[in-house]
Amino acid sequence: MADYLVKAVTTDGHLRALAVDATATVAEAQRRHDTYGAASAALGRTLVGTLLLSSALLKDEGRETLTTRVLGDGPVGAIVAVGKPAGTVKGYIQHPHVQLPLNTVGKIDVRRAVGQGLLAVSKDMGLKTPFTGQVPLVSGELAEDFSYYLAQSEQIPSAVGLSVFVQANNTIGAAGGFMIQALPDAGDAELAAVEKAVRGLPLISEMMRGGDTPEDILTKIFGESQLKFLDRTPVAFQCDCSKARFAKSIKALGRHDIEAMINEDHGAEAVCKFCGNKYTYTEDELRNMLA
Numbered sequence: 090m091a092d093y094l095v096k097a098v099t100t101d102g103h104l105r106a107l108a109v110d111a112t113a114t115v116a117e118a119q120r121r122h123d124t125y126g127a128a129s130a131a132l133g134r135t136l137v138g139t140l141l142l143s144s145a146l147l148k149d150e151g152r153e154t155l156t157t158r159v160l161g162d163g164p165v166g167a168i169v170a171v172g173k174p175a176g177t178v179k180g181y182i183q184h185p186h187v188q189l190p191l192n193t194v195g196k197i198d199v200r201r202a203v204g205q206g207l208l209a210v211s212k213d214m215g216l217k218t219p220f221t222g223q224v225p226l227v228s229g230e231l232a233e234d235f236s237y238y239l240a241q242s243e244q245i246p247s248a249v250g251l252s253v254f255v256q257a258n259n260t261i262g263a264a265g266g267f268m269i270q271a272l273p274d275a276g277d278a279e280l281a282a283v284e285k286a287v288r289g290l291p292l293i294s295e296m297m298r299g300g301d302t303p304e305d306i307l308t309k310i311f312g313e314s315q316l317k318f319l320d321r322t323p324v325a326f327q328c329d330c331s332k333a334r335f336a337k338s339i340k341a342l343g344r345h346d347i348e349a350m351i352n353e354d355h356g357a358e359a360v361c362k363f364c365g366n367k368y369t370y371t372e373d374e375l376r377n378m379l380a
Contacts, residue, residue: 092324092325094109094321095319095322096144096321097317097318099311100315100317103275103279104269104272105145106267106307106310107141107267108267108307109137109140109266109324110297111136111137112261112297113326114137114264114324115132115133115264116260117326118179119132119259119261123185125188126188127188127201128187128188128202130199132165133253133264134231134266135170136170136264137251137264137265138170138231139171140176140266142210143178144322146212149175153215156170156210158210159226159234160207161226165183167183168181168203169181175322179364181363197253199231201229202229203231205229207224208223208225208226209221209223210238223242224242232249232250232251233249236249246270246271247268247271248283248284250290250293251266251293252264252265252266252293254294254295254298262294263297265294267307269283286309286310287310290306290310330361332370335361339378347378351375356372357369
């Protein structure tokens with residue numbers, strides 16, 4: 090089944106919820122970046138969190154984007170993801186070939202992989218200056234860090250769950266997550282009940298590997314009669330890079346640098362760090378940039 094994200098509200102209108110199956114999306118990122126276990130889990134959780142954030146915080150308009158930067162001091166280095174409310178996401182990790190021993194509960198040690206640092210989120214609404222908020226990483230496991238960002242920078246009490254199951258051969262067995270947000274009429278008792286229900290859940294990836302859908306996950310948190318599902322959006326790893334776009338960047342380098350590419354390198358190659366696509370430029374193509 091193709092990846093998708095669902096949105097819902099409680100029947101009393103006090104809470105809204107999102108859940109996503111992003112298994113194929115994270116698998117495509119793993120394939121493109123050749124990530125190992127710890128890096129796959131960290132990048133995958135960031136991609137899932139970015140999908141949820143962009144769907145929750147942005148309007149469904151083509152110009153809007155949300156960029157998440159996980160800037161930790163752990164061995165995987167920086168992680169960057171860019172999402173759009175239409176359901177696309179792209180991302181990369183600074184050090185993809187990181188494999189660590191399992192943590193004390195037998196799971197991938199994402200906290201150690203990410204380390205201490207900052208979570209920065211930029212929302213580009215198509216205006217002159219994007220809105221950027223940043224918070225310290227309070228966990229490094231990332232779900233708690235996304236929750237903390239929402240509470241501190243967006244003033245939205247939230248519960249976030251993110252999970253990626255990496256198989257022994259480094260492929261992705263399951264990836265997904267949920268986000269529950271308080272609406273203005275939500276009371277403390279309702280929030281406490283949600284937190285209790287979330288704590289009692291198995292790992293999201295385990296539920297998904299057992300056949301649970303995003304709708305099933307939210308239903309297990311709220312109960313069947315408590316939710317009204319609003320819409321369902323396909324999601325996918327998708328990069329908007331192109332040869333023409335990189336050509337503009339090369340042209341912006343200036344005549345001296347382009348002439349060096351022609352005379353010394355006899356051409357140029359650009360590699361997209363988000364998706365790994367390569368674009369080559371011949372000497373004639375470079376000369377045309379100088380015309």
